[in-house]
Structure formats: structure tokens, C-alpha cells
Amino acid sequence: MSNTFGHLLRVTTFGESHGPAIGCVIDGCPPGIAVAPEDFRADLARRATGRSRWTSQRHEQDAVEVLSGVYEGRTTGTPLALLIRNTDQRPKDYGDIAGTFRPGHADYAYWQKYGIRDPRGGGRASARETTMRVAAAVIARKWLAEQHGIRVRGHLAQLGALVPGAFDWDAVEGNPFSWPDAGMVGEVETYVNALRKAGDSVGARVDVVAEGVPPGWGEPVYGKLDGELAAALMSINAVKGVEIGDGFAAVAQRGSEHRDEITPEGFLSNHAGGILGGISSGQAIRASIALKPASSILVPGRSVDLAGAPVEVVTKGRHDPCVGIRAVPIAEAMVALVLMDHALRHRAQCGDVGMVEPRIPPAAP
Numbered sequence: 411m412s413n414t415f416g417h418l419l420r421v422t423t424f425g426e427s428h429g430p431a432i433g434c435v436i437d438g439c440p441p442g443i444a445v446a447p448e449d450f451r452a453d454l455a456r457r458a459t460g461r462s463r464w465t466s467q468r469h470e471q472d473a474v475e476v477l478s479g480v481y482e483g484r485t486t487g488t489p490l491a492l493l494i495r496n497t498d499q500r501p502k503d504y505g506d507i508a509g510t511f512r513p514g515h516a517d518y519a520y521w522q523k524y525g526i527r528d529p530r531g532g533g534r535a536s537a538r539e540t541t542m543r544v545a546a547a548v549i550a551r552k553w554l555a556e557q558h559g560i561r562v563r564g565h566l567a568q569l570g571a572l573v574p575g576a577f578d579w580d581a582v583e584g585n586p587f588s589w590p591d592a593g594m595v596g597e598v599e600t601y602v603n604a605l606r607k608a609g610d611s612v613g614a615r616v617d618v619v620a621e622g623v624p625p626g627w628g629e630p631v632y633g634k635l636d637g638e639l640a641a642a643l644m645s646i647n648a649v650k651g652v653e654i655g656d657g658f659a660a661v662a663q664r665g666s667e668h669r670d671e672i673t674p675e676g677f678l679s680n681h682a683g684g685i686l687g688g689i690s691s692g693q694a695i696r697a698s699i700a701l702k703p704a705s706s707i708l709v710p711g712r713s714v715d716l717a718g719a720p721v722e723v724v725t726k727g728r729h730d731p732c733v734g735i736r737a738v739p740i741a742e743a744m745v746a747l748v749l750m751d752h753a754l755r756h757r758a759q760c761g762d763v764g765m766v767e768p769r770i771p772p773a774a775p
């Protein structure tokens with residue numbers, strides 16, 4: 411029931427925010443990839459709660475146990491099973507809202523679909539589930555880097571009303587917001603602190619770039635690379651919009667402006683975001699997501715109880731004032747997993763084609 415994604419690289423996640431554990435099974439992983447439990451630490455820490463003052467204060471170790479698929483430190487080609495035990499659940503935070511529906515949350519839709527729901531931490535709808543996507547993508551990122559020299563990285567591109575005034579990849583790694591403008595980090599802190607004091611939340615934009623992707627990945631017509639990236643990115647909690655390349659800005663552009671002209675030295679621009687006709691062009695792949703402001707907030711809102719009577723809802727507990735702050739590694743993970751799946755699919759069908767001339771260097775951004 412759609413807890414699995416990918417074709418040749420298939421990832422299934424399971425678990426709830428307040429259950430005993432969360433986990434995933436990665437099937438189709440090529441043999442021979444070096445995997446050690448410590449490989450997961452850095453990416454999981456970037457996504458985790460409780461690592462800075464500006465995110466949820468739930469403290470999870472997020473320690474990965476590798477249950478199968480690895481022998482003497484290398485993948486064997488059999489299903490790789492990863493498990494993370496939940497250790498800091500506080501279900502009493504959800505006592506007051508178990509009998510009502512948070513406005514803007516999945517609560518109501520889950521109730522209508524299943525007739526039963528796990529209100530503790532949002533259950534399966536919780537962002538806790540994204541931990542396993544990031545864990546699975548550790549393998550994908552490693553394989554993409556080793557086999558193809560691909561690097562997938564992202565940054566916060568907007569937080570509420572704040573837009574970076576400058577851009578520097580080095581700055582992104584140097585602050586807890588993955589913010590690309592080092593000079594603005596103090597302003598971002600003040601903004602998020604004020605939001606937290608007000609008990610409210612705000613939306614965000616995250617940009618992801620994949621460099622080094624060779625031309626030819628992606629399939630016409632229902633397996634387009636951009637189509638599958640969009641679906642994968644849209645499946646992240648709180649995502650309400652996805653753009654590839656210039657995205658919605660293309661609406662106001664002319665063909666003469668939007669097209670990426672080609673010279674023997676390279677493409678002159680990258681409005682397409684590295685994908686033409688659903689197939690990679692060899693340029694950097696650029697994708698962006700819009701995340702909504704999370705609905706678990708202290709500002710009282712109107713809702714109804716299970717009997718349909720009007721009630722006022724306030725969500726207490728340890729919540730994120732801006733879920734976008736932790737979404738950067740999640741968006742990177744989804745891009746990496748889709749790319750590895752397409753790499754394997756391309757190899758399966760077109761592995762004999764080899765390199766076709768002319769090969770245009772990926773000169774443009």
C-alpha cells in the first residue's frame with residue numbers, strides 16, 4: 411500500500427513516531443558497496459531533532475542497526491534491512507488532541523480513510539518516517555559518488571519572509587539552518603526565536619542540486635526523471651510544491667529566454683534544471699520544494715471533536731517552528747534515491763549504448 415518506492419532500487423519504510431522502532435528494507439542494492447553503521451551518523455544528525463535550539467527538542471540517538479544484507483562490511487545484493495529504535499517518545503503530549511483533529515494536519519484525512527488513527531506524534535504521518543529515507547540514501551549517495559562522481563547537496567533557499575542575500579556552499583555547512591548567506595544567520599535565529607515565542611510556525615523553500623549526473627537517465631513517458639523526482643519530493647511531509655529548474659518562473663519566460671543554448675564548450679544556461687524530455691542532459695539537476703508551515707502549533711485554532719462538536723485545538727509538545735530547517739537532507743535523500751534507481755534502470759536497458767557523440771560539457775550552473 412505505497413510504503414515502497416523505486417523500481418530496481420526499491421525502498422520500503424515502516425514504523426510510527428511513537429512505536430518501538432522505525433526501519434526500512436532496501437532491495438535491489440548492488441553487491442560490494444562498503445557499509446558500516448557509522449556511515450549513517452552524519453546525514454542522520456543533519457536531519458535529527460534535538461540537535462539545535464531551533465528544531466523539535468525530542469532527543470533521539472538515531473542509531474542504525476544493520477540487520478541484513480551486509481557481510482564483512484559489504485552489501486551482498488540481498489535485501490538490506492535497517493532499524494532505528496525510538497527512544498524518546500512522549501505520547502502524553504498528544505493526550506489532549508487524540509479526540510480531535512489538528513487543522514492543517516493529516517489527522518482528519520487519516521481518520522476518514524482508515525477509521526482509526528495513531529495520534530501519538532502523528533503516527534505514520536510523522537516526519538519521523540523521513541529518518542529511514544535519509545538512512546537508505548546514505549547507500550545511494552555513496553554508490554552515486556563512487557560509480558559516477560555524483561554529488562547531491564541542498565540548502566534552505568527561503569524561510570518565511572527571509573531570502574538569502576548571498577550564496578556560498580561553504581556557509582551552508584557552517585550553520586544549523588543550512589543557510590547559504592553566513593552574514594544573515596543572526597537574523598534567521600532572531601526570526602525563528604520570535605516564531606517559537608509566538609507558538610507559531612512558518613514555511614520554507616529548499617533547493618537541491620545534483621552535479622555530475624551523466625546524460626541519458628530517465629525514461630519516456632511515464633518514468634520521466636523529473637516526474638519521478640517530483641513524486642519523490644512531494645512525498646516528503648509538508649511539501650506542497652515542487653519545481654524543476656526554473657519551475658513556475660517559466661510561465662513568464664519566452665522560448666528564446668528559457669531554452670538553454672548549446673555550444674561546443676557547453677550549455678549557456680540551465681533553465682531546464684538538467685532535464686530535457688524527462689531525461690538528464692548532463693547538466694546539474696536542480697529541484698526545489700515548498701514546505702508548508704507545520705500544523706502542530708500553540709496558537710489556538712478551531713476544529714471539531716470525534717462527535718463533530720466544535721472545539722479549540724492547541725498542540726503542545728516538542729515541535730518544529732519551521733520543518734524546512736530539517737528538510738534539506740531529506741530532499742537530498744529523495745533526489746539521490748531516484749537518481750540511483752534511474753542509474754540502474756538506464757544500465758539495464760541501455761548499458762550497451764555507451765557514449766554517444768557529441769558530448770556537451772556541463773558548463774552552465
Ligand code: EPS
Nearest residue numbers: 459466468500531532536537538727728
Ligand atoms: C513530529 C512531531 C515531533 C517531532 C517529530 C515530528 O514528534 P514528537 O511529538 O514525538 O516529539 O519531534 O520529529 C521526529 C521525531 C523526527 O525524528 O523527525 C511530527 O508531527 O511530524
